[in-house]
Amino acid sequence: MIEAKNVSKWFDGQRILYDINATFETGKTNLIIGQSGSGKTVFMKCLIGLLTPEEGEILYDGRKIRNMNNEERRQLRTEIGMLFQGSALFDNETVLGNVMFPLTMFSSLSKEEQLERAHFCIKRVGLENADKKYPSEISGGMQKRVAIARAIALNPKYLFCDEPNSGLDPKTSILIDELLSDITHEYGMTTVINTHDMNSVLGIGEKIIFINKGHCDWIGNDKNIFRAKSQSLNDFVFASKLFQEVKLVLEREVESEK
Amino acid sequence: MIKSIKNFGKYCLFLVQVFKRPDKWRVFFKSLIFEIDKLGVDSIPLVLIISLFIGAVICIQMTINIVSPLIPSYSTGLATREILLLEFSSTMMCLILAGKVGSNIASEIGTMRVTEQIDAMDIMGVNSANYIVLPKIIGFVLFVPVLCVLSMFFGLIGGWFIAEFTTMISVENYNYGLQSFFNEWYVWYGIIKTVVFAFIITSVAAFCGYYVKGGALEVGKASTNAVVSSSILILLADVILTKLLLQ
Numbered sequence: 346m347i348e349a350k351n352v353s354k355w356f357d358g359q360r361i362l363y364d365i366n367a368t369f370e371t372g373k374t375n376l377i378i379g380q381s382g383s384g385k386t387v388f389m390k391c392l393i394g395l396l397t398p399e400e401g402e403i404l405y406d407g408r409k410i411r412n413m414n415n416e417e418r419r420q421l422r423t424e425i426g427m428l429f430q431g432s433a434l435f436d437n438e439t440v441l442g443n444v445m446f447p448l449t450m451f452s453s454l455s456k457e458e459q460l461e462r463a464h465f466c467i468k469r470v471g472l473e474n475a476d477k478k479y480p481s482e483i484s485g486g487m488q489k490r491v492a493i494a495r496a497i498a499l500n501p502k503y504l505f506c507d508e509p510n511s512g513l514d515p516k517t518s519i520l521i522d523e524l525l526s527d528i529t530h531e532y533g534m535t536t537v538i539n540t541h542d543m544n545s546v547l548g549i550g551e552k553i554i555f556i557n558k559g560h561c562d563w564i565g566n567d568k569n570i571f572r573a574k575s576q577s578l579n580d581f582v583f584a585s586k587l588f589q590e591v592k593l594v595l596e597r598e599v600e601s602e603k
Numbered sequence: 604m605i606k607s608i609k610n611f612g613k614y615c616l617f618l619v620q621v622f623k624r625p626d627k628w629r630v631f632f633k634s635l636i637f638e639i640d641k642l643g644v645d646s647i648p649l650v651l652i653i654s655l656f657i658g659a660v661i662c663i664q665m666t667i668n669i670v671s672p673l674i675p676s677y678s679t680g681l682a683t684r685e686i687l688l689l690e691f692s693s694t695m696m697c698l699i700l701a702g703k704v705g706s707n708i709a710s711e712i713g714t715m716r717v718t719e720q721i722d723a724m725d726i727m728g729v730n731s732a733n734y735i736v737l738p739k740i741i742g743f744v745l746f747v748p749v750l751c752v753l754s755m756f757f758g759l760i761g762g763w764f765i766a767e768f769t770t771m772i773s774v775e776n777y778n779y780g781l782q783s784f785f786n787e788w789y790v791w792y793g794i795i796k797t798v799v800f801a802f803i804i805t806s807v808a809a810f811c812g813y814y815v816k817g818g819a820l821e822v823g824k825a826s827t828n829a830v831v832s833s834s835i836l837i838l839l840a841d842v843i844l845t846k847l848l849l850q
Contacts, residue, residue, distance in 0.1 A: 395725065418728075420728075422726060422727060422728030423727070423728050425727075430719070431718055433719035433720050449627065450727065450729055451727070451728065
């Protein structure tokens with residue numbers, strides 16, 4: 346479990362995050378949602394430790410990041426897997442090389458065992474025929490899957506995903522969402538996904554944290570997001586024409602229930 | 604001024620990160636061989652071509668401009684040798700390499716930064732500065748003496764071609780000039796300078812690339828900054844080293 350307690354962040358005197366309190370539960374897909382520029386990426390970077398919040402604490406299973414020395418931080422990082430918005434694959438390595446990278450750097454496995462683990466991860470994301478290809482030779486969706494394979498290579502306890510569906514078509518987005526949800530439950534990881542894709546919210550939003558202008562405005566799940574009272578959340582959720590139609594249907598249902 | 608001091612401090616802290624013990628020696632040595640090949644061996648053709656032509660040009664210039672009954676005819680070979688050994692094969696060659704190697708390093712690392720590859724390494728717990736930059740610095744510093752000696756040799760060959768294939772100076776006079784008043788220390792002086800310059804080129808370029816913020820435009824700017832900064836620092840270091848080593 347990851348906890349954020351009263352997290353605040355400033356950049357050049359401008360406050361970006363305001364006392365955010367949130368808990369990310371183990372074995373669940375925890376989503377951080379919000380408009381572009383709302384501060385969700387900054388919040389995620391604070392969670393990972395890439396940025397240090399000026400106020401507040403981040404705790405990984407009770408361990409405060411702020412109190413950790415370099416060695417403890419290094420150890421924590423080996424427990425974290427990260428999927429970046431642009432995949433962040435190493436251009437000069439093949440798919441297999443990318444997945445092998447964390448294993449080569451941190452595992453005590455033999456070369457054969459490392460290869461076996463890498464092939465297992467590649468197979469798990471359904472790319473067994475692409476292991477010799479370079480990132481530039483595969484599609485965006487495949488790159489995301491390679492990044493997932495690399496992220497899970499060391500069996501991490503925590504998985505972070507920054508907008509995993511950006512730039513992908515709806516069908517591939519659903520595949521990526523399902524894959525993330527499956528591996529979260531399979532390995533009992535604490536998965537934190539940063540997104541503004543409503544399909545992801547409804548598909549895998551076991552816990553949802555809504556960030557608006559640096560404030561945590563609402564916490565819930567995919568079951569109760571349509572019934573939320575938060576105006577800013579409703580503005581965000583029902584922004585698209587499709588969801589405006591959904592809203593009308595819901596309102597009609599409520600009226601008929603009355 | 605304050606910005607420059609801040610940048611210098613940042614550069615020193617960056618070097619502290621770079622010169623830490625590699626996480627895995629096997630991975631480091633693999634990267635080292637790769638960088639020696641990419642930064643050093645791949646620069647050989649450029650060094651050979653430029654040295655050959657500049658050696659020839661120096662020989663022609665010396666022959667044309669040193670015309671006096673008081674100056675012996677073998678001075679052309681002597682002057683060509685001294686110019687190549689003292690300045691061209693170390694300073695000028697490194698200024699040229701700052702363009703090739705420096706921009707290559709800055710743009711490569713800058714691209715890794717803007718595509719979040721460096722962030723990915725940091726999150727995995729890899730010391731990215733050490734992993735990416737150390738093999739480049741060590742690789743180029745180790746190989747640059749070879750480039751320097753090759754440049755000296757091929758520069759002298761370039762001058763010899765002028766003596767052999769033109770009537771400007773005889774081969775005998777040129778060869779005699781090359782062998783006259785030879786001071787072995789000048790070769791070491793050139794090599795020591797290139798090692799220092801190689802360190803400046805690789806570390807400054809890596810620093811410029813590592814701290815890029817933004818996108819493709821900033822990567823281009825970082826690449827330009829790397830070449831300009833390392834060129835100025837090379838010239839500054841040249842003055843200091845010349846004073847220290849030749850006086």
